[in-house]
Amino acid sequence: MEAGKKLGGRYKIVRHIGSGGMANVYLGHDLILDRPVAIKVLRFDFRDNKDALRRFQREALSATQLIHPNIVGVYDVDEEDGLQYIVMEFIDGTDLKKYIDLQGRVSPEKTIHIMHQVLSAVALAHKNRIIHRDIKPQNILIDNQDRIKITDFGIAVALSETSITQTNTLLGSVHYLSPEQARGSMATSKSDIYALGVVLYELLSGSVPFDGESAVSVALKHFQEPMPSIRAIHPEIPQSLENVILKATAKEPTDRYATCEDMMADLDTCLNPERLGEAPFAPVSLLQETKVLTPLSVEVVAKEDISKTIVSPPPIAETEPVQEYESGRETVVGQKKRKKWAFVLLFLLLIGLIASFFLFFYNNQDADALTVPDVSNMDQASALRALEDAGLVLGDVSEEYSDEIAADLVIETSPKIGASVKTGDEVDLVISLGEELFTLLDYEGKEYESVLDELRKEGFTIERTHEFSSEVAEGNIISQSIEPGAQVKPSETTLSFLVSDGNESYTMRDLSGYTRKSVEDYASQYGLALTVTEAHSDAIAEGLVISQSLAGGSAFVAGDALNVVISIGPEKPQVVTFSRTITIPYLAAAASDSASEGNNGQDKETTSASSASNKPNHIVIYMQDEDHAMGDVFREFDISADEVVTLNFRILEGGSASYRIERDGEVISEASGLTQ
Template identity: 85%
Template sequence: MEAGKKLGGRYKIVRHIGSGGMANVYLGHDLILDRPVAIKVLRFDFRNNTDALRRFQREALSATQLIHPNIVGVYDVDEEDELQYIVMEFIDGTDLKKYIDIQGRVLPEKAIHIMHQVLSAVALAHKNRIIHRDIKPQNILIDNQDRIKITDFGIAVALSETSITQTNTLLGSVHYLSPEQARGSMATSKSDIYALGVVLYELLSGSVPFDGESAVSVALKHFQEPMPSIRESHPEIPQSLENVILKATAKEPLDRYATCEEMMADLDTCLREERRNEAPFMPVSLLQETKVLTPLSAEVVAKADIEKTIISPPQSVKTEAIHEFEPGREAAGGKKKRKKWLFFLFTVFLLSLIGSFFLFFYNNQEADAVTVPDVSNMDQASARLALEDVGLVLGNITEEYNEEIEEDAVIETSPKIGSSVAAGDEIDLIISLGEELFTLLDYEGQEYERVFEDLRKEGFTIERTHEFSSEVAEGNIISQNIEPGTEVKPGETTLSFLVSDGNESYTMRDLSGYTRKSVEDYAGQYGLSLTITEAYSDTIAAGLVVSQSLAGGSAFVSGDALSVVISKGPEEPQVVSFSRTITIPYLPAAVSESASESNNGQGSENANSNANVSSTSNEPNHIVIYVQDEDHTLSDVFREFDISADEVVTLNFRILEGSSASYRIERDGEVISEASELTQ
């Protein structure tokens, strides 16, 4: 059954979690009560099997009658599209068999804690007149808090129904089978107690008490061999606890605990100090005095044989009485009549003698004829013994596949069963090879629907789960649960296929504001092929996404290409260098002198003639230059020097691209040249 399917419009299948003899179990979700549930669905190949259907329905009926904290609760029972299913409480844990395999044998205190819960649950079933009949660790669930839940009442029956037996059918697991069930007797509540004793033995020792190569050999040990002593291999276990096992598993039901409550009470006190060294348990039946039967004497036997011999008296012939009425003629006539009667009687006797002879001869002939016995469904050894018992000889053995007759059992004989043959004749047997094995192929990559149809025709039960895959095309098989090349019986095999849903489609996020690391994580999560470039941005901070090739909100699949531009922040402008050549003119200083000062008392004529004459001097000009660019400001002196003649200077400027430079030149404190907005 596929994940996602809904049963009853309420229970959604999540996944397959296990299979049993006649049903598959799924983890489901109750959409109304929003809780996990276990859904047991009758297998497809059992839907037309009335016995299996009746057993499945019986499980549902039995479980719904039992409400107990240590019994798996049943929530619902229904049918949909010929699917019979039971909705049960989901237990998040494992069964006791796997628990023992993983943890090993448990300590006595813990074993008693577990058994107390099991006994409490079985006691309730017995009070409701229900026998489980299949108590074993596989049907006892345990969660992480060591809470116990008993499940699988599939072969449980009410006490009033136990008089009805199933011919040639052995219900229950043979390792936990009571002696009376192994002998073919009906199960009782004490049969469950026997199984509980075996479970306790396995908890304490880590293994079952009886094991063998076949189910028959194990069953024989249950009623022929004594229960092994657990103290021989584990002497630390007190005798009082072993006594609980011995009493629960006594061969005779009368020697066992009368009820589960009685066994529970014994367990509750078995670890007390005063009981630890009590005497080993001995069944009452073994303590009774042995009766010796006196052999019969030969005379008594002979007398008994004589008394038992039945002697049949010869069958008399009824004759008619002859009356004599007359002494003469009538008497003569009477003599003639008597002669006729005597002749008649002789004839009858002779015919009887001849008939007896032929009857004796025929019986001897029939004694040499033998009817071929019904040896169908027997194994070869049993069939040979059955033939030899009637005086026949085993002939040739041929083998053929047969879906109805189990492997190694007789299908038919030649001559046919029931035929009349002579003693000593050979009888050929046709032995079943069982259901013909099917060799599984490698179905990975193949189209599921085609494989499904082919395998269903072979009798397989097919289950499908699915997931997205970028490597396998939609509708094709990703994997299978059983390895290729495995030989299996189709009617007993459930194949599970994981089928591809193709590439999963996702919705692209708006990656604005994502860092490089976040983008890489996102691409890795969804399997995107990522390319990252960087660019300057005046609006997006450095290190964050500027743009993406797949727009936010668009659909994509794993493997698609995604290109993302990451901001480097605003771009810094380039520094531009240029120069200007400027000529700074020299300006001599002017000098004015009076005649008296220049001639120092000379004649008045000379004085008068030079009184108003002016002259120049060669004193230097003081030059100060100011520059405004990337490296200087107009408030700071760029250069300062003196000149005595015209001077040519070159001013070098460094400005950012898009900006400008300025300069100002002063001569002896007076601005003689300036310029602004200078660019390259």
């Protein structure tokens, strides 16, 4: 089937993802509900097989009744252009076979967690009278959270009923085939339990117990060879866990677990310390010795039951008598035989007369002797009539609870039924109140294992389902199917518990390149306690994640703390301010040497000196720092006397400043590399 094809105007084929014995499986997209689905389409070579078509449809519809968290949900069943198809839940993961190939053998603790989910799902199917018939790791899906989903319920039934054999399919399934199926007998729920035992073996060892070059050779091993000991290969596995495998895969169905619940209960406790020293499991059918019955002779039978058994003599043959000679005397054998049987008849007659005499004597001696009639399971009125008819009188009537006798019926009498009594004696009756009612408690929040042990002792049938919970500790009960305070009969009641698997774990993403808003959305989606801090970074752009406390790829649960550092760009250096105080000396101009001869010498000299002392110096200051450049004039002024100036510098941390002072065009002071 090509990608892009639509089935029912609703399901769009995306790609082919697998094939089975009867069907091909495609990844599809539900265009109405906008979700991925798995679409199983009956193969073309079965389109003309009416039995296959009818059973495919019937079994597919019955599979929709199996609503369980560990069973792949069936959404729709339909037909288009002669194609029968089933729309199912899509599981983003792999099958258990590939999981084992990739991971290798699985630890006992994880194996029990996986098998508990598988057993819970198969138990529901068996209660709905559906036998899987093709349990194998290829039909068990597992996602990245180790959640199990079983598929192909019902389809396996259709495959077996139409007697369709596919070489590849048989070769894949024969490793999990029960001995009775290998012999050609009909599969039962215990055939599924056998297959579950093989799956348990494969999880713990990484390989199947029986293998061979052909399907036939493997099938023969299932009913001819004993199950290999897993402890011989892996001695670290406790005997109690191996016993679960041995009991589930017993050759005779009567030696296996009666139900999946029984196997689940045994598996739940197999790692308990008190069970680690358990003896190896031995099937009951192998422990029973064969008894040889010795035939009894006619004489023994006659002696043991002479009053009830009469041995008729055989007819006397009318033949010529045989003559014998003994001490010269002739004896006729026929005459001897007739005398022998006459003696036997006489002996029996004598025994009968003696028995009649003793019976007559006993009856006369105990003419008033009676026996208590069997009034068990009668109501009180009927029991009273029976006692009166027997010549007895009703005595005391008491009541007590009984798990075996229905309410208002007789449990027992005193004297006991069949006891010897006399006419007119009293007989006491014990009347059943029925099964004692049990008042259910509130088990929410309590440890499931302790509640399970308590209620099983009372006779309840217990079912268990799983769910992640952030509020209830792992292994404790989230809810119960029957309200607390209800009074029920344990033997007739199935009580279901929803048990917490603890916080659901997720895989942390690598948040590199995420913005603050993206991080906040992610933390909100998974319930993380987010803390955001900021830091400078030369490598990460401003506003993006620098680092995270939970590494990408690590596991986390809702409520875990997540610390994220966001970049605020490269760090800017600090500005440093400092100052320098500098004294600029005044330089007076030199006196003029050209004095006029005609003037008064004293006056000319005085005038020149006064003029020179009053001429100002022109000062220009240049400065370089964070705010100024050396090529620009910082300050320019005139002085007529020494001048003190203060230069204030602003530089970046690690930088330096410079200045230069010119007086009348001549550099009189300069400095560079100035720091605080």
